[in-house]
Amino acid sequence: MTTAPAKAGWRFRQPSVIPGFGLTLGFSLAYLTLIILIPLSGLVWRSAALGWADFWAIAIDRRTLNALRISFGTAFLAAVVNVVFGTVVAWVLVRYRFPGRRIADAMVDLPFALPTAVAGIALTTLYAPNGWIGQLLMPLGIKVAYTPLGIVVALVFIGLPFVVRTVQPIMEEIDKEVEEAAATLGASRFQIITRVLFPGLAPAIITGFSLAFARGVGEYGSVIFIAGNLPFKSEIAPLLIVIRLEEYNYEAATAIAAIMLALSFLMLLVVNLVQTWSRKRYG
């Protein structure tokens, strides 16, 4: 199937007979540079003005470290929760026909459309100690609003559509015959799901995870309402950046931003490598 010599390494993919390769590639690069690369390098440039020693001091400052830990930790937890329940939601939407399915399907997108501040305020009202859900959890000793748990709740809300919308189309493509084949070979329903269907969905689930995670790391609007924003406890990194900006401490703000950028890039890179690997295997 692949006729290219194995050692070809990096080279341009043979352009197709349809013209426009040069034009579209040029446009894409210019566009990416303008929209993403220039602002981000500006960020790195600004924080570089700080000098190594000062930069390092900000980086290992306890408040910075805690904010980063909370940001990445809650985003990770929320993404894990979303992967589990988002996959279940996608499964139900794809597999079953029930009254109101289309409405449920449309509802999944609401977190995309809703202003995040509105989501944050709504969630805070619900989960506050005197809110509808909060007052039920209070006797159990669970505090949601104004704790890192609240941040996770907000990020779960924000991230759900990312998982559902990436997994759903792949799930729809699953060939019914593959399931039937597994059944004739003696696999139980549970074995079919865990051994046949789920591995096929893995690449889509990983993509959904990384999108939900990335969104969670960058989320600001909904979180600041529910988090309580106590330094060292429930203060997220984006908020810390805003605080530094309000103090006119631009260098510190850009330094934290640059660290976030590097960490996010690293994690997305790892996720992408896992993706590529699984694509290669599963064709």
Add this chain to the structure above:
Amino acid sequence: MEVRVVNVRKEFERFPALHDVSLDIRSGELIALLGPSGSGKTTLLRLIAGLERPTKGAIFFGDEDASQKSIQERNVGFVFQHYALFRHMTVADNIGFGLKVRHGAARPSAQEIRRRALELLDLVQLSGLEKRYPAQLSGGQRQRVALARAMAIEPKVLLLDEPFGALDAQVRRELRRWLREIHDRTGHTTVFVTHDQEEALELADRVVVMSQGRIEQVGTADDIYDTPNSPFVYSFIGESSSLPVKVENGEIWIADRPIGLQAPHAPSGEAVLHFRPHDVELLDGCSGCIAGTVAASRRVAGTRRVELEIGGQRQRVEIELPVDHPAAQKSRVAFRPRRWKLFPAA
């Protein structure tokens, strides 16, 4: 394992796909379900597999009533037209899947499963490809893997749903011969569905011809081709021509002329005469023959196919002539079918 289908009826949302079908499949037999699309052949196969449940009737494997069992318990090997391989598993894992999902003592050890997989891979002539993924195989290779996977569970019956339908003609012929060999070597009772009559006649011990949810005829290739028992089988299998005729006192007439064919047991009245275009005798004079004006003449591979207009109704029939036969140049040709069959007019 002997399989008996007893008075099975299947409806899909009130629409009947199979009407009271009964069929006995002998142990070790290779049998083909042949029919046009919508004839119910795939439905029958899926009912035997347990992928569908009959609306009425029962299916027996040996003396056991299999229709009460789930798909998992039936232990059938099913091969799909589009392979249905597990694309995230290697070829060896695909083949071993049916053994790996067994529980407790029934599950062989990992080494045993691997050994079996390699053995089957050898049987389907794909040794050395065990580490490949399905995406890295050609269509013909994928179908072989699918067959090996189905055979790994030692199935009671092997069921193949248009197994070569997605492959090109060359590979198809090759796999056909190969499937016959495998069948002769392993002796699994095998049922396969096809709409390709050449495939069915060449490959199967017996052919089941189906149409509109019913079995039209069951028999060997010779039975089906030489003594079709219905107009449908006559026209569906091989080339055939037909003419409306009249029977009077055991003689066959077209319009107002007897054509020299006797049908002593046929009731008098309207009927339809069927014959094979190549199985005709050309005549010079015409006292008791079918004569017609040549309407068209086409060269088809080794023969010449001539279309004739017969009688005042200008009924068209096709006959085949040797390429160099002088009759092809004439404007009128007279002939008489050598072998033929009469069916009552519809």
